[in-house]
Amino acid sequence: MAADAVTGFDAxxxxxxxxxxxxxxxxxxxxRGLDVVGVEQHxxxxxxxxxxxRTRLFRVACLEHPGLTPIARRARDLWRELEAASGEPLLVQTGAVMIGQPGSRIIEGTLAAAAAHALPVERLDGAALAARAPAHARLDDGDVALWDPEAGVLRPEAAIVAAVDAARAAGARVRTGERVLAVEPDAEGVTIRLAGASLRVRRAVVTAGPWLPQLVPGLPITPHRVVMTWFDARDGHDASVDRLPVFIRSVPGTGGQHWIWGHGALPGDLAKVGPEFDGPFDADDPDAIDREVHAGETDGIRDLVAAALPDLEPEPAEAVTCIMAHTPDGQFVVGRTPASDRVVVAGGCSGHSFKHAAALGEAAAQLTVDEPPFADIGFLDPARFARP
Ligand SMILES: Cc1cc2nc3c(=O)[nH]c(=O)nc-3n(C[C@H](O)[C@H](O)[C@H](O)COP(=O)(O)OP(=O)(O)OC[C@H]3O[C@@H](n4cnc5c(N)ncnc54)[C@H](O)[C@@H]3O)c2cc1C
Known part of the structure; x- marks a missing residue:
């Protein structure tokens, strides 16, 4: 790629x-008409x-922070735009049931988001729960169930491919199989170091997920290996998404309450259920993740599934590793870096950013071109970690 002879920039x-x-x-x-190049190592x-x-949960009544609801809504519009452009179904609306004790974060966080944005979240009584999500009909004493009708399931791999294809169609250049070794901002631009080459650009967006701290040192992001698990229905039982729509549920288990999240089987697939990944988190090297799932690693989720979801065969049918990128407060980082306003970072998934990803990309683009973001994203500013 030759730099522009007049400006000296590659993009x-x-x-x-x-x-x-x-x-x-x-x-x-x-x-937006910018000359943009994307670099991806895989x-x-x-x-x-x-x-x-294969799937990620989508919710609009975001229990993690009421400020996430406008981001989820903007993301939904963009996911739908990508669906139309690609012809691929990316977001399947199923509704979600949120189950926990009154006062728990699942219930209070969902209600706070619903109240802040007048969302049509309903409280379900036993009969309504049995009608909407019969796989959960057996609740624990005192449990409350809430229904978020706008929730659903996203298809992450297809969504990413659709976004890259849409970028290409809009004129972006894409370099795959290339690793960025360093991102070096200075007063006039940013140098992107690759093996044996470099790119000179006016600005950069760094969206390297679990690798983000390698490229932007000082960001408090901890990459951590986790295991995802899928489950068959028990013989003669139905574990389809119609009976087990998207859910987050607090379940009593060893040492207290534990969260599980997931959804029933989409056509041709298995049900997916996982535990809340709560810290403290060891930092794992994202280049050296142990990809094997070892004996005993899924015993915890097996016992919670056995306790809460009687239609599922509790021994996982499939288990695969993945990497989370945790921040100290469980919120993402989206903003200019403290070191240079030529570099915008977006990441720090903390286990709940996929649903927002289309809109977080939009916000990163807006910050890069000095447009005001579509919503208040101040609570995601990486500068919050530098404040005393
Ligand atoms: C098990 C699990 C379950 C989850 N469940 C949900 C859920 O139900 N709902 C939800 O909303 N969110 C969920 N999340 C979170 C969500 O999936 C992730 O937050 C989100 O996908 C991370 O997106 P990202 O763009 O930050 O990182 P990634 O999607 O990991 O992208 C980073 C990219 O940067 C590339 N890269 C890194 N370094 C370099 C380099 N030096 N040079 C070139 N390329 C580089 C990587 O190869 C990668 O493609 C879950 C996460 C996990 C792990």
Whole structure:
């Protein structure tokens, strides 16, 4: 790629890492008419980062922070746009049931988001729960069930491929199988170091997921290996998504309450159920993740499934590793870096960013071109970690 002889730049913007957020940032920058290049170390939709495993939960009543609801809504519009462009179904609306004790974070967080944005979240009594999500009909004493009708299931690999294709269609250049070694901002631009080459750009968006701290030192992001698990129905039972729509549920288990999340089987697939991944988290090297799932690693989720979901065969039928990127407060980082306003970062998934990824890419694109973001994303600013 030859630099422009007049300006000396190879592109207006480089996007480093084309996973969930980066693929969208590339698309949204190209859609604004910028000359943009994306660099990805693998192929779009690959299984080595934080965005593989066939499905991700989508919710609008975001229990993690009421400020996430406008981001989820903007993301939904963009997912639908990508569906139309690609012809691929990316977001299946199923509704979600949230189950926990009154006062628990699942219930209070969901109600707070619903109240802040007048969402049509309903409280379900036993009969309504049995009608909407019969696989959960057996609840624990005192449990409350809430229904978020706008929730559903996203298809992450197809969504990433669709965003990269949309970016290409809008004029973006895409370099795959290339590793970025360093992102070096200075007063006039940013140098993107590759093996044996470099790119000179005016600005950069770094969306490297679990690898983000390697490229932007000082960001408090901890990459951590986790295991995803899928389950068959028991003989004679039905574990389809119609009986087990998207859910998050608090279940009593060893040492207290534990969260499980997941959804029933989509056509031709298995039900997926996972545990809440709560810290403290050891930092794992994303280049040296142990990809084997070892005996005993899935015993915890097996016991919770056995306790809560009697239609499922509790021994997992499939188990695959994935990498999360945790921040200290469980919220993402989206903003200019403290070191240079020529570099925008977006990542720090903390286990709940896929649903928002299309809109986080949009926000990263907006910050890069000095447009005001579509919603208040101040609570995601990486500068919050530098404040005393
Ligand atoms: C098990 C699990 C379950 C989850 N469940 C949900 C859920 O139900 N709902 C939800 O909303 N979210 C969920 N999440 C979170 C969500 O999947 C991730 O947050 C999100 O996909 C991460 O997106 P990202 O763009 O930050 O990172 P990634 O998608 O991992 O993208 C980073 C990309 O950068 C590339 N890259 C990195 N370094 C370099 C380099 N130096 N040079 C070139 N390329 C590079 C990587 O190869 C990768 O493609 C879950 C996460 C996990 C792990």
């Amino acid at each position: 207006d913007v480089a996007v480093v890492g084309l996973g969930a957020i980066g693929s969208s940032a590339l698309w949204r920058l190209a859609a 192929e779009p939709g690959h299984p080595w980062g934080g965005s593989h495993g």
